Amino acid sequence: MTEDSRSSEERMPTIRDIADLAGVATSTVSRALSNPQRVNARTREKIERIAAELHYVPSSQARGLSSGRTGVIAVLVPDITNPFYFDIIRGTQYQLKASGYTQLLVDTEEATDVELDTLRKLRRSTDGVILAASRLTDDQLTDTASRQPLVTINRATADAPTVLIDTPGAMVQALEHLASFGHKSVVYAGGPTSSWSNHRRWKAIEEAAAKRGMSATRLGPYAPTAFSGAAAADGVLSTRATSIIAFNDLLAIGMLQRFRERGVRVPEDLSIVGCDDIFGADFCNPPLTTISSPIEQAGRVAVSMLMAQLDPIRGGTPRKLAVMPTHLKVRASTGPARV
Amino acid sequence: MTEDSRSSEERMPTIRDIADLAGVATSTVSRALSNPQRVNARTREKIERIAAELHYVPSSQARGLSSGRTGVIAVLVPDITNPFYFDIIRGTQYQLKASGYTQLLVDTEEATDVELDTLRKLRRSTDGVILAASRLTDDQLTDTASRQPLVTINRATADAPTVLIDTPGAMVQALEHLASFGHKSVVYAGGPTSSWSNHRRWKAIEEAAAKRGMSATRLGPYAPTAFSGAAAADGVLSTRATSIIAFNDLLAIGMLQRFRERGVRVPEDLSIVGCDDIFGADFCNPPLTTISSPIEQAGRVAVSMLMAQLDPIRGGTPRKLAVMPTHLKVRASTGPARV
């Protein structure tokens, strides 16, 4: 009666059980299962058959302890609720599964210290890390990269392979698009200060605007959420700009809502361009002109770069950099400048 | 020169290192760190200090191997890209972190066999599972629940604690809302056949419609994605119904887009009610009247029910059922029936 009545207490089978049934040593079972060519075909088949019958599942814990490999890759994102990362997560999840790894998803809450702390804790329990839109400083990143296999997304550094989404490139397109509509001024509704992409985007806009004789102003920083779109919208209204480029779609969508509340018509009164082409950008009102890119693919590429790093022989020469193409997706939130 | 030049090879500290430095046995270190009251305060402080200096991080692998507990809870969702689950995931993530557990997120791809398979594999490596919108049959669920601590979300069963979102209750509200607008007929754009909620929702609608003398028709099944909203929309147009309740918002939003394409005006020609109040339901065009509930809270409650199950003493009497309230959120996609 001392037994837990809830879960049946049948012990899970171990390689030992298989070994006994097959009349071999546990080492043979271990090899048969994880190093098949090291064992005679007949022996292996027998072991595999018994393992299947027993519904044997190897203990990743034990395996990890003795082999040092855990089969787990951590994916760190600043904010799990930002749809932009959904696509990345989906990409990594897909590719990791295909590579036989388990994905551990962690939300770093846009906080450098959480990120750093998590990274330290994860060193033990994961084989590698994919860091999306890291908020770390260069030094922190260098240090981290020297301690554990790492791939970053949208955060270049000399010390770790990186997948870059070429948003700055598309910013130029966006600006041309606005210019062709007769816009002479643009304001950039900026994202978090600690965001590396944020700086890159602004630089690209500033430069391209200068080249075209447009005036460019930066506002912010704003939290990259729909909620803070209200503040951004109000901020923009106090300028005389006729067009906006937002740090990301979330912010842009929030601005759209705010403009609607305040009776500002988009695109008649104001044109607005988002960034990322997230879920929702196509069906908001008006549908958002935005910068689109194969984000899911970025996740998959990041995984394959990490795999190459973990297994340099099979993975070939690890690429240090991959750049995902972007393009401007013109929808209904941009139009001719008001006169 | 045989060393891996990438990651610095300094071995991670173990309790052994701490024990040596502190001049005690490893068992004492172990206790000091994970069973503090079992050890003298002074000894403990000393050990904690050394541990901190060394940046000691316990190996979850080793800990799991010897203790049987892994500190990992798996959260299984049918489709990671469905925003509905984002909120659940956010809730579980938050609460799990607060309880000192790690969340392992798994996408079961809406497939029963993937779900079952994953569940088996996970038995070894997790302390418990939260199953959102499980596609399992009753028998499979019973069997699973007997083998591992489990909490389901939106899938009632006698054998495992459940968090239910009272969508059926709100269906009645939705129907009343439509009736008050003069609608005499409603069609339900159904979700996956294997979805338990789908059946519940339809039953609720059917019953409530009969009570009000409205005609109710079921269409589908449709995949719960915006993409298949087109098919659903076309299906609805071939009926003479004036109002629609969709299985979920994703489907409803997809229908909205299709109607727009086909020149059907919402809500003038057709009223439509969604379900879940996901991200986007408030800013689509027109904003969607939908059934709203504290989804994130559902995730948190699920975790606390699981915690109670894992530690019956501290957790108190495990609740077997929690029902999250729902309400109809009226926006602009519903209006008077056309005459």
Add this chain to the structure above:
DNA sequence: AACAGCGTGGCAAGCGATTGCCACGAGTTG
């Protein structure tokens, strides 16, 4: 004075796999 009880800490046996090393036998070679 003898003893029970309690607070602490050490010993050592696992947990379930992996893996370096060795042994054995069969086939190959000179």
Add this chain to the structure above:
DNA sequence: CAACTCGTGGCAATCGCTTGCCACGCTGTT
């Protein structure tokens, strides 16, 4: 026919931590 190689499988140490059991010394009791 001796010497080797090669394929195959076993032995046993090991990974880092937990935990049951025991021992020691101190306090309080009878």
